[in-house]
Amino acid sequence: MKNTTLTSPKGFLAAGLSCGIKKSGNKDIGIISCPTGAKAAAVFTTNKVVSAAVTICKNHSKSASVEAVVVNSGNANTCTGTAGLKNAEIMCKIAAQLLDTKPNQVFVASTGIIGHQLPMQNVSTGIILAAAQLANSQKAGENFAHAIMTTDTKCKQAFKTVRIANAEIKIAGTTKGAGMIGPNMATTLCFITTDANITKTLLQKALSEAVGQSLNKLTVDGHQSTNDTAIILASGLAGNKIINKADSHSKKFAAALFNLCTDLAKQMALDAEGATRMFTVEISTAANKAEATKAARAVADYDLVKCAIHGGDPNWGRIICAVGSCGVKINPNKLSCSIGGITVFKNGQPVKFDPKKVSRIISSKEHTIAVSLGAGKHSDFCYGCDLSKDYVTINADYHT
The missing domain is CATH 3.10.20.340 (ArgJ beta chain, C-terminal domain)
Structure with missing residues (x-):
C-alpha cells in the first residue's frame, strides 16, 4: 500500500499511542520527528485566550530549524496558569532529550477540555514510549493521526505530489476538528510535512495563504478555539533546487499546498459534530x-x-x-x-x-x-x- 501519511515525504517519522489522558483509552499522544531538521512555518489562533502550547509554540517558531512536534489530545492545557506553561515546556524538554535536539526545536500542541492540568506522569511516559516507536511507515503516520482526535469520528488526511525542476515533491497533512470551528487567521490542529527544499519565508507565505483560503473558510459553529494551530515542516530532502523567490516554482508549490488544505477543510466539514452534509x-x-x-x-x-x-x-x-x-x-x-x-x-x-x-x-x-x-x-x-x-x-x- 502506498504511504500517503505524514511519514511519506522524505525525512519524517511519526508515532501515536495512548498514555491515559483520555478515559476512553483511545490514542492521545503523538510525535512527528525530522531527525535532519526542518524549516517550519505556523499560524495560530487569534483568540485572546490561548493554550499554553500556543504560547510556547509561537516562541519556538522563531527557530531556524525544528526537529519534532509533540501533541496531546484530551486536554487543552488552556486556562492553566504558570503550571500549564511549565508543563508545555516540560513536554518539549522530554522530547528534545529523547531525540537529541534542543527544546526550542520542538513544537508542542494540545487539544481537548479547557481548565484542567495535564496528567504529567502519563504525558511524560507517553512521550517516552512514542519516541521509542517512531517510524516512517504508513501505520506510524496513521497512529499519529488518530492520536490528535477528540470528537472527530474519523481521521482527516490528505496527500499531494508536485513536480518542480525534475524533482517530485511530496506534501502530506492531517487535521483534527469537529466543533469550535470558526477561526480567524488560524485553524484547528493541522500538521503538514513536505520534503520540499524551500526557504522559511516562502514556506510561511505559502502556508498563510493556503490556510486563509481553505481551512479559514470553514465554519462549523462560528466559535474560535483557544488552541488553533497549523504547522508545516519542510525537510528539504526532495532534491529540488531551493525555492527561494516568488516564481513559477514557488507558485506550483503553493498551489499544491492550497489543494491539500482544501481537501482537509472539506473532510472537516463532512465530519463536523453531528453533520451529515x-x-x-x-x-x-x-x-x-x-x-x-x-x-x-x-x-x-x-x-x-x-x-x-x-x-x-x-x-x-x-x-x-x-x-x-x-x-x-x-x-x-x-x-x-x-x-x-x-x-x-x-x-x-x-x-x-x-x-x-x-x-x-x-x-x-x-x-x-x-x-x-x-x-x-x-x-x-x-x-x-x-x-x-x-x-x-x-x-x-x-x-x-
Missing part, C-alpha cells in the same frame, strides 16, 4: 471584499439555514434573511440567489423552480449556495455544514 456559500457583486466575506460567513453560520439544509428544505428565504441582516450593502432590486445552480430568487423577486429537485440537491453530500448582492464587483466564499440534533447532544455531553 456540507455546503459552499459563494457571494458575488459585493461592495468590497470584506463585505463579501462577511455575507458568506453570515449565511454559513445562520442556524435556520443550517437546519433547513439538514432537513433538505429549499427555504431560500432564510438565506436572503441571513444576508439582509448581517450589515452589508445590498441592492434589493438586484439581489439574487441560486442553490446548486438553480435560480430560486432573482432581482428581488421569487422565481418558479422545482422544489423537489432543489431538495434533492440540498440533501446531497455537498452543494453550493450562490448569492449576488448587486452592490459592487467583489466576491468571496465560505464552507459550512448542516446543524442536527446530534450537534446539541455531543456538546451537551462533552465535559460529562
Whole structure:
C-alpha cells in the first residue's frame, strides 16, 4: 500500500499511542520527528485566550530549524496558569532529550477540555514510549493521526505530489476538528510535512495563504478555539533546487499546498459534530471584499439555514434573511440567489423552480449556495455544514 501519511515525504517519522489522558483509552499522544531538521512555518489562533502550547509554540517558531512536534489530545492545557506553561515546556524538554535536539526545536500542541492540568506522569511516559516507536511507515503516520482526535469520528488526511525542476515533491497533512470551528487567521490542529527544499519565508507565505483560503473558510459553529494551530515542516530532502523567490516554482508549490488544505477543510466539514452534509456559500457583486466575506460567513453560520439544509428544505428565504441582516450593502432590486445552480430568487423577486429537485440537491453530500448582492464587483466564499440534533447532544455531553 502506498504511504500517503505524514511519514511519506522524505525525512519524517511519526508515532501515536495512548498514555491515559483520555478515559476512553483511545490514542492521545503523538510525535512527528525530522531527525535532519526542518524549516517550519505556523499560524495560530487569534483568540485572546490561548493554550499554553500556543504560547510556547509561537516562541519556538522563531527557530531556524525544528526537529519534532509533540501533541496531546484530551486536554487543552488552556486556562492553566504558570503550571500549564511549565508543563508545555516540560513536554518539549522530554522530547528534545529523547531525540537529541534542543527544546526550542520542538513544537508542542494540545487539544481537548479547557481548565484542567495535564496528567504529567502519563504525558511524560507517553512521550517516552512514542519516541521509542517512531517510524516512517504508513501505520506510524496513521497512529499519529488518530492520536490528535477528540470528537472527530474519523481521521482527516490528505496527500499531494508536485513536480518542480525534475524533482517530485511530496506534501502530506492531517487535521483534527469537529466543533469550535470558526477561526480567524488560524485553524484547528493541522500538521503538514513536505520534503520540499524551500526557504522559511516562502514556506510561511505559502502556508498563510493556503490556510486563509481553505481551512479559514470553514465554519462549523462560528466559535474560535483557544488552541488553533497549523504547522508545516519542510525537510528539504526532495532534491529540488531551493525555492527561494516568488516564481513559477514557488507558485506550483503553493498551489499544491492550497489543494491539500482544501481537501482537509472539506473532510472537516463532512465530519463536523453531528453533520451529515456540507455546503459552499459563494457571494458575488459585493461592495468590497470584506463585505463579501462577511455575507458568506453570515449565511454559513445562520442556524435556520443550517437546519433547513439538514432537513433538505429549499427555504431560500432564510438565506436572503441571513444576508439582509448581517450589515452589508445590498441592492434589493438586484439581489439574487441560486442553490446548486438553480435560480430560486432573482432581482428581488421569487422565481418558479422545482422544489423537489432543489431538495434533492440540498440533501446531497455537498452543494453550493450562490448569492449576488448587486452592490459592487467583489466576491468571496465560505464552507459550512448542516446543524442536527446530534450537534446539541455531543456538546451537551462533552465535559460529562
